[in-house]
Amino acid sequence: MVEKVVIIGSGPAGWTAALYAARADLAPVLFEGMQPGGLLTTTTEVENFPGFPEGIMGPDMMELFKRQAERFGTKTHAETVVEVDLKSDPKVVKTDKGTYEAQTVIVSTGASAMWLGIPGEERLKTKGVSACATCDGFFFRGKEVVVVGGGDSAAEESTFLTKFAAKVYLLVRKEAMRASKIMVERVRKNEKIEALFNTEAVEVLGADRVEGVRIKNNQTGAEKTLIAGGYFTAIGHRPNTDLFKGQLEIDVKGYLVHEHDSSKTAIPGVFVAGDAADHRYRQAVTAAGMGCMAAMDVERYLASRE
Numbered sequence: 408m409v410e411k412v413v414i415i416g417s418g419p420a421g422w423t424a425a426l427y428a429a430r431a432d433l434a435p436v437l438f439e440g441m442q443p444g445g446l447l448t449t450t451t452e453v454e455n456f457p458g459f460p461e462g463i464m465g466p467d468m469m470e471l472f473k474r475q476a477e478r479f480g481t482k483t484h485a486e487t488v489v490e491v492d493l494k495s496d497p498k499v500v501k502t503d504k505g506t507y508e509a510q511t512v513i514v515s516t517g518a519s520a521m522w523l524g525i526p527g528e529e530r531l532k533t534k535g536v537s538a539c540a541t542c543d544g545f546f547f548r549g550k551e552v553v554v555v556g557g558g559d560s561a562a563e564e565s566t567f568l569t570k571f572a573a574k575v576y577l578l579v580r581k582e583a584m585r586a587s588k589i590m591v592e593r594v595r596k597n598e599k600i601e602a603l604f605n606t607e608a609v610e611v612l613g614a615d616r617v618e619g620v621r622i623k624n625n626q627t628g629a630e631k632t633l634i635a636g637g638y639f640t641a642i643g644h645r646p647n648t649d650l651f652k653g654q655l656e657i658d659v660k661g662y663l664v665h666e667h668d669s670s671k672t673a674i675p676g677v678f679v680a681g682d683a684a685d686h687r688y689r690q691a692v693t694a695a696g697m698g699c700m701a702a703m704d705v706e707r708y709l710a711s712r713e
């Protein structure tokens with residue numbers, strides 16, 4: 408059987424695409440992948456998704472997304488896609504459990520934040536360790552926080568955090584930031600930011616919450632502890648797009664390339680949505696918006712083929 412549409416990924420982008428495709432009577436097949444519900448299942452409170460004035464726990468929100476998409480006939484498969492042939496017609500999608508054919512495919516495989524991998528980082532995730540200042544900055548009002556990174560996103564995240572935090576320590580591994588001049592200047596002028604150069608985080612400290620960060624000067628080897636209630640990495644994201652190499656166009660940072668103002672890729676019938684194709688916003692609501700766009704683009708594409 409050839410499916411009308413296969414959706415790869417079960418984050419806000421995938422489930423929203425499924426909801427729209429299901430309501431358009433396309434009986435979408437959705438593969439949940441290795442992280443059912445996507446990135447938001449790794450966080451606690453989500454306070455910036457419209458419609459939840461009291462906030463909602465990330466995993467609970469994703470369960471609601473799933474229920475809403477399934478209510479209209481989405482066929483959910485707890486499977487991970489391991490290989491695709493997007494250029495053939497129909498398209499072929501192989502998972503760890505079977506092989507499927509589809510007229511169209513929506514790729515919504517997300518992007519993972521990069522971490523240093525130092526002790527305490529994994530253990531204290533959602534307890535003061537974060538990779539998203541826009542998402543979590545609000546929870547650090549009046550606290551001292553540490554940001555790791557030397558590029559534009561580290562400069563941006565540090566500056567954003569000064570809206571809430573009493574002080575931001577910015578740890579830069581090299582002797583200067585590699586961020587753009589204007590961003591470096593913004594950091595320099597911000598009295599709440601103290602940039603520490605040639606400095607690396609070696610351990611995130613705390614029993615149940617972040618209480619400090621042990622740092623090391625990589626020139627002198629001297630170590631000390633910064634007292635801080637938050638630890639943010641801003642060292643980049645890695646889009647989950649390896650699977651599509653050689654088939655879809657991928658930019659230098661690994662993001663899927665699509666037409667401006669559309670979810671279309673260069674391959675007819677293949678559409679993208681969410682963080683895998685968005686290096687700029689990376690929010691649940693923007694991912695959901697792109698999921699909606701992709702499903703509507705699928706609908707129009709299928710109608711034009713009939």
Ligand SMILES: Cc1cc2nc3c(=O)[nH]c(=O)nc-3n(C[C@H](O)[C@H](O)[C@H](O)COP(=O)(O)OP(=O)(O)OC[C@H]3O[C@@H](n4cnc5c(N)ncnc54)[C@H](O)[C@@H]3O)c2cc1C
Nearest residue numbers: 416417418420440442445446488517542681682689690691
């Ligand atoms: C700690 C944290 C807190 C955050 N808090 C907020 C917040 O408060 N508000 C907000 O708006 N945003 C927040 N974000 C960002 C938000 O989570 C993302 O922007 C959003 O989840 C992106 O949605 P997505 O659907 O593109 O991808 P994801 O949610 O990353 O989902 C990707 C999906 O693709 C699947 N997948 C990947 N590869 C395969 C494969 N080969 N086969 C099948 N499936 C596959 C995965 O299993 C997963 O289900 C937060 C992020 C983090 C890390």
